[in-house]
Amino acid sequence: MPSAFKKKPPSPTNAVVVTYPKKNLATQSYVPEIVKGLAVSMRHFFTNTKEMVLGQRPDPTTERYSAGVSTISYPEQKRPYPERFRGVHRLTTRDDGSVRCVACLCCSTACPAQCIFIEAGEYPEGDKRRGYERFPVKFVIDELRCIFCGYCVEACPCDAIRMDTGMHAVPYDSRDQFVYAKDQLLAFTATDGTKKTANPRHEPGDATHPGLSRDHVHH
Ligand code: SF4
Numbered sequence: 001m002p003s004a005f006k007k008k009p010p011s012p013t014n015a016v017v018v019t020y021p022k023k024n025l026a027t028q029s030y031v032p033e034i035v036k037g038l039a040v041s042m043r044h045f046f047t048n049t050k051e052m053v054l055g056q057r058p059d060p061t062t063e064r065y066s067a068g069v070s071t072i073s074y075p076e077q078k079r080p081y082p083e084r085f086r087g088v089h090r091l092t093t094r095d096d097g098s099v100r101c102v103a104c105l106c107c108s109t110a111c112p113a114q115c116i117f118i119e120a121g122e123y124p125e126g127d128k129r130r131g132y133e134r135f136p137v138k139f140v141i142d143e144l145r146c147i148f149c150g151y152c153v154e155a156c157p158c159d160a161i162r163m164d165t166g167m168h169a170v171p172y173d174s175r176d177q178f179v180y181a182k183d184q185l186l187a188f189t190a191t192d193g194t195k196k197t198a199n200p201r202h203e204p205g206d207a208t209h210p211g212l213s214r215d216h217v218h219h
């Protein structure tokens with residue numbers, strides 16, 4: 001079939017002339033190139049050995065980025081993550097160690113991957129939180145479906161869910177192992193090893209609690 005467009009002749013300005021290498025004994029035998037390669041390897045070997053003996057070896061996790069040194073012995077060596085790195089989630093706790101989450105479902109509603117499942121429950125009779133807030137009977141996150149967008153953390157009004165563990169999801173061998181339940185999420189700590197949040201928590205009944213007193217609702 002005739003082409004609708006005329007074929008352009010090659011542009012002389014773009015053409016690169018590659019000369020065929022002249023074959024002689026040196027190129028055919030590869031010996032000079034092998035010697036050159038060995039020389040490079042030996043240069044690195046002696047430089048590295050000297051630096052190791054003299055204790056001058058740079059820390060590959062924090063130095064020599066610009067020199068292109070990109071190999072580290074992971075996981076024994078790890079590059080420091082940025083402060084705002086989003087890792088595996090954790091649930092934060094109150095001063096008494098109970099879960100801080102009030103099961104409002106804001107996080108699971110905001111989650112675009114729909115990977116958070118929460119079953120809310122009421123605090124028992126006599127608990128000062130009953131009637132003010134609920135708690136998660138079940139709190140489950142499927143870390144395999146999570147896209148680590150951080151919307152859940154942003155949506156939470158209680159600073160009850162965070163992604164500051166500094167951890168990757170571990171490479172498990174079955175899908176159900178990526179589904180973290182409440183106890184696991186509560187057990188994780190922040191990168192500094194603490195479980196607390198930075199924000200104060202105003203408990204129902206405290207003078208600082210901003211909610212209405214339920215004593216007045218029937219007046
Ligand atoms: S980080 Fe994003 S995708 Fe993952 S659980 Fe939170 S809201 Fe859902």
Ligand code: SF4
Pocket residue numbers: 100101102103104105106107108118155156157158159160161
């Ligand atoms: S983690 Fe926060 S947003 Fe999610 S249900 Fe609990 S209190 Fe609500």
